[in-house]
Amino acid sequence: MARVVLELRHFSNGSGYDVVACHPDATVADYLEAVEAFFSNSAWTGLRRGRDFVGWANCEGCPNCCRERIPLTIGDAIRLALSLPAVADRVRAAGALTAEDLLQAIDVFGEIHIQGRVMDVTLRRTEAGWCGLFDHAKQRCLRHTFRPLVCRTYFCCPVSHRAEKLRQRILNAGEDALVRQLLLSSRGVHFASMGLRLSDYPPGPWSDSEGLSLCYESAVLLAPFLTGLNLARMPI
Structure with missing residues (x-):
């Protein structure tokens, strides 16, 4: 039985x-x-494209959202760290990740933007503005299995106010928790020298779990x- 229920709405x-x-x-x-x-x-993709449904696993949606900030x-x-073979092998043996593993994933796939006391961590984009994981030849994501939460929860359709509010709360708190880990990493002193403060990123909902487990979400x-x-509220 699903623990979160979504229903079709006509806007x-x-x-x-x-x-x-x-x-x-x-x-x-x-969620x-x-x-x-x-x-x-x-069968959302098939309905939008007017063809037989092939499934989201094949990433057959249009690529317009792949030019947005992610x-x-x-x-x-x-x-993303677990998509790197060397990291995955070591982490599965250890049973958990470290902040250094997250740094490695960001170095490979992401970008860090700092303005004042705010850090923004995003997927790397090409000079043309496309997501760095977008394959133009195949018109799909190169790491679809490991795509970010913002990609997994975005579909080109209307949503209710509370559905969008829930999505944004989860995303914002999740990015703040990532920034906190980066500030606690070996590069934390460097980030502090640029004006970032750990106190601006206190523990939150994403920080309550014990350690950086393989099934963190x-x-x-x-x-x-x-x-x-x-x-x-659904019955217990």
Whole structure:
């Protein structure tokens, strides 16, 4: 039984979805599973393209969103680190990652932008503005299995106000948690010399789980992000 429930909604600008219910113990991983299942089950790609559905696993959507800023959460950095064979082999033996593993993933796939006391961590983009993981020849993502949360939860359709608010809360807190880990890494002194302060990135919902586990998103509870969204509570 799904622990997060999405339902089809018809808005003035087209069909989309709303998040309507949540189990008290639901996690970010449950939310991601619910969003991806909704679009897979509704054959969204096939309906939009007017052809037989081939599934999101084949990344057959249009590539317009691949030119947008793509922020990274701490969960994304973990997933990208695990896509590097050398890191994956060592981490699976150890059972957990370190801040240095996240740094390595950012060095390979990401960009760090610092302005004043704010750090923004995103996927690297080409000079033409495309995501660095976009394959123009095949018109799909080179690391689709490891794509970031913002990509996994974005679909070209309307969403309810609370569904979008939930998504943004998860994304923002996840990026803040990643910045916190980077400030605690071996490069933290360098970042501090540029004006960044660890106190500006206190522990939050993404920081409550123990260690940087391989299944990090499954340990992050959804409850802290639900304040004021009036979702129905599913029975325990």
